[in-house]
Amino acid sequence: MTSIARDLPAAPRVDREAVAARQARARRRMLGRGLLYAAAVLLALWVLFPIYLITITAFSPRDAVYDYPKQLIPGTLSAETMRFFVDAEGVLGALWNSVLVAVVTLIFSTLIGAPAGYALARFAFRGRDAFRLIVLSTRAFPIVILSIPLAVSFIEWGIYDTIWSVALMHTALALPFTVLITSSIFISVPRDLEEAALTLGCTPATAFVKVVLPLALPGLAAASIFTFVLSWNEVFAAVILTLRERTLPALVLAALNQSPVPFRLAAGWFMLAPSLIFIFVIRRYLLGLWGRVSR
Amino acid sequence: MAEIRLQGITKIFDKKVRAVDEVDLTIADREFMVLLGPSGCGKTTLMRMIAGLEYPEHGRVSIGNRDVTDLPPRRRDISMVFQSYAVFPHLTVFDNVAFGLRMKNIAKAEIKRRVEGAAELVQLGPYLERYPAQLSGGQRQRVAVARAIVMEPAVLLMDEPLSNLDALLRLNFRAELKRLVGELKTTTIYVTHDQVEAMSLGDRIAVMREGRIVQCGTPMEIYDRPANRFVGGFIGSPPMNFLSGRIERSNGHLQVGLGDQMLTVPATLGGRTAGEVLVGIRAENIEAEAAPAEGAIAARTEVVEPLGSHLLVTAAVGDQKLKIQARTDFPARPDAPLWLRPEPDKLRWFDPESGQEIDAR
Numbered sequence: 001m002t003s004i005a006r007d008l009p010a011a012p013r014v015d016r017e018a019v020a021a022r023q024a025r026a027r028r029r030m031l032g033r034g035l036l037y038a039a040a041v042l043l044a045l046w047v048l049f050p051i052y053l054i055t056i057t058a059f060s061p062r063d064a065v066y067d068y069p070k071q072l073i074p075g076t077l078s079a080e081t082m083r084f085f086v087d088a089e090g091v092l093g094a095l096w097n098s099v100l101v102a103v104v105t106l107i108f109s110t111l112i113g114a115p116a117g118y119a120l121a122r123f124a125f126r127g128r129d130a131f132r133l134i135v136l137s138t139r140a141f142p143i144v145i146l147s148i149p150l151a152v153s154f155i156e157w158g159i160y161d162t163i164w165s166v167a168l169m170h171t172a173l174a175l176p177f178t179v180l181i182t183s184s185i186f187i188s189v190p191r192d193l194e195e196a197a198l199t200l201g202c203t204p205a206t207a208f209v210k211v212v213l214p215l216a217l218p219g220l221a222a223a224s225i226f227t228f229v230l231s232w233n234e235v236f237a238a239v240i241l242t243l244r245e246r247t248l249p250a251l252v253l254a255a256l257n258q259s260p261v262p263f264r265l266a267a268g269w270f271m272l273a274p275s276l277i278f279i280f281v282i283r284r285y286l287l288g289l290w291g292r293v294s295r
Numbered sequence: 296m297a298e299i300r301l302q303g304i305t306k307i308f309d310k311k312v313r314a315v316d317e318v319d320l321t322i323a324d325r326e327f328m329v330l331l332g333p334s335g336c337g338k339t340t341l342m343r344m345i346a347g348l349e350y351p352e353h354g355r356v357s358i359g360n361r362d363v364t365d366l367p368p369r370r371r372d373i374s375m376v377f378q379s380y381a382v383f384p385h386l387t388v389f390d391n392v393a394f395g396l397r398m399k400n401i402a403k404a405e406i407k408r409r410v411e412g413a414a415e416l417v418q419l420g421p422y423l424e425r426y427p428a429q430l431s432g433g434q435r436q437r438v439a440v441a442r443a444i445v446m447e448p449a450v451l452l453m454d455e456p457l458s459n460l461d462a463l464l465r466l467n468f469r470a471e472l473k474r475l476v477g478e479l480k481t482t483t484i485y486v487t488h489d490q491v492e493a494m495s496l497g498d499r500i501a502v503m504r505e506g507r508i509v510q511c512g513t514p515m516e517i518y519d520r521p522a523n524r525f526v527g528g529f530i531g532s533p534p535m536n537f538l539s540g541r542i543e544r545s546n547g548h549l550q551v552g553l554g555d556q557m558l559t560v561p562a563t564l565g566g567r568t569a570g571e572v573l574v575g576i577r578a579e580n581i582e583a584e585a586a587p588a589e590g591a592i593a594a595r596t597e598v599v600e601p602l603g604s605h606l607l608v609t610a611a612v613g614d615q616k617l618k619i620q621a622r623t624d625f626p627a628r629p630d631a632p633l634w635l636r637p638e639p640d641k642l643r644w645f646d647p648e649s650g651q652e653i654d655a656r
Contacts, residue, residue, distance in 0.1 A: 190379065192378075192379045192381035193381050195368075196383070196442075198367065198369060199348070199368045199369070199373060199374060199452075200374070201395050201399055206398070215384065
């Protein structure tokens, strides 16, 4: 090989085969990228198109709901359908219940879940990995099986058909997420910062308040929103654990069969909107939870 | 005032790893002590036990005649500079430096005066209102140092504070740090794996290995008379050369044979008259000759590395390699023969089994 190379002229030749290979590689990359984008667009449409339809119908006059074929760009915007929904009997009360349940759930799950998350993040204790798994596995337990005995217990305790029973149930459902999300948030606050605070006159408690908490706060807020949305959307436990003190999803579900189409669409939009907004706000932290730590 | 005394300090991780093993060390008031060793030798763990961030399984730590073994960091009158700087990202430079003073409930005016004084010392004056994210790595390092010295602690602890800086910055900051600590006259413990840093900064160096202190002394003592083969090999660049030889007796004099050549031994070899011995000699203590000379050892040149101020020559004596520092005008060529004349009083002798130095004086 060396002897042949020495005989060749000094200027490098353009090898036809190499050029062809390079072009083929570029073509394949373009094609792959095109397919990826096409798939992404398709998936997005699959989710976004129904949401879009619900939204425009919810904000169209009631008659427009029955229009066929559907107008993709609404002719007239109107709050009439929404008003019809909001004015319907029980909706405002259920809305209030939903907010209360979500807030109580948020407080409970943060008070119980954040310390557990902190422990997972900071302390190496016996059975930590097992604990992490078991926390998640509670989510695998069917709510159906859990709800009936819980309903019986709640009746005994006298909190059946109150926001407290639903909030307790939602706390149980939210806890695995709260624990894991907060633990990933606390992990992202470097240990050194806490130790530096300890050497600068802090007790472990003041170090937490003055250094860890401010740095974890945005993430904790995101976790709270996640819990809020979880509770806001949860319907099954809410239906089983309440009769008159319905939350909004429970009320909507119960009323669905007997209600006119505009009501359903308005209700759908009403349930959808907060979740969409919140998920959009906290997606950065969700990615962090799923292993892509942003840092 | 703030003498530090460590007695029998032992730290065991996971019930079996002895990260720090029976360490005794006394650091005098106002002394600058460097803990030096390769990664995993326990130097940082030892420092964290002095800080109170770890608690020893056995042994006592006392600072200024006060037993602090069971006290948390905030009761020890120490400040620490972390390897990662650990500057609080949610606070401005001023608030970072003032953090510890505020925890002590010192008056506002006094805090302002002391923070500004400390910032001046480390040349951070114009940056007090900035957040750490708006600072360079070197500036963050200065914040960490200012935050520690503003406390006027009895003991200043520094854990590899320069290791995250780039080479040039490190060189500059090293000199600055030396000046600063010299002015403060605080008892200082400094952890590093960089032997040059250790040599340049320390009043004394404690060389650690596998959780133990293998030698403790002034930089020159440690460089000149390494207590064992490990220290000689760890300190200095290039490391000390080690050649194995055997002790022989001829005409009533002791000699050490290297292959088929003889090395004159200046004195007794700690009473040894036979057996194997390890010869240690530093690269700059060997004279290279281009022609045979009285008392010189024949060798063969293997690699020549011009380093600007001198040549670094790798030579072979028999099948043993050693590095020599030669003048730039020395006619070194690969494969050429050369003759080596070690300075007799710079030869060090080690036991080949234990690696410990043999006192040959």
